[in-house]
Structure formats: C-alpha cells, structure tokens
Amino acid sequence: MDILTEILEQEDVLVLEEETTDQRELVVFNDEVNTFDHVINTLVQVCRHSLEQAEQCTMLIHYKGKCTVKLGSFTELQAMCTAIHDRGISADIV
Numbered sequence: 001m002d003i004l005t006e007i008l009e010q011e012d013v014l015v016l017e018e019e020t021t022d023q024r025e026l027v028v029f030n031d032e033v034n035t036f037d038h039v040i041n042t043l044v045q046v047c048r049h050s051l052e053q054a055e056q057c058t059m060l061i062h063y064k065g066k067c068t069v070k071l072g073s074f075t076e077l078q079a080m081c082t083a084i085h086d087r088g089i090s091a092d093i094v
Helices: 003-020 036-047 051-064 074-086
Strands: 024-029 066-072 091-093
Touching: 024 036, 024 051, 024 074, 036 051, 036 066, 036 074, 051 066, 066 074, 074 091
Parallel strands: none
Antiparallel strands: 024 066, 024 091
C-alpha cells in the first residue's frame, strides 16, 4: 500500500466519523391510552415503517416500555417527533 492510498483511506474514515456523530434516536414510549392499531398506523404514516416493522416496534413499546423507532440527525427526526406528539403518543429525541 502506498502512502497516498493510506492517506485517502484515513480521510474516508474521518469523513464517516464526522457524518455519524450527529446520529440521534427517535424513541416512542408506552402509555395506557393509545391502542396498538393507533401506534402502528402512526409509525407507518410518520416514520414510513413497513406494517411488519411498525407491529414489531409497537410490541417492543408495549412490553419494554419504549422503542427506538428511527435513527437520524436531530433535524431529520424533529418533524417526525412533532407528528407523533400531534397524534397523542409520547416520543422524544435522544
């Protein structure tokens, strides 16, 4: 491996690390108010989950108390979090 190839590979790693440092989680929390169907439909509509993915997340929310439903930057997740709140479901970006 020549020195130029090594430098380029190191730069690629640095760029990748910089891009992923703003990675956040959109977490949905369990409650005793919303139905499974409502949470599933919300995840499909707001987070663009498949039906199967939304069902799995909803089961985790119910049994574990919370579930990370989406990963992304704060900016990407902010509108989704607001839309979930608008539907009466508790969520937060962490």
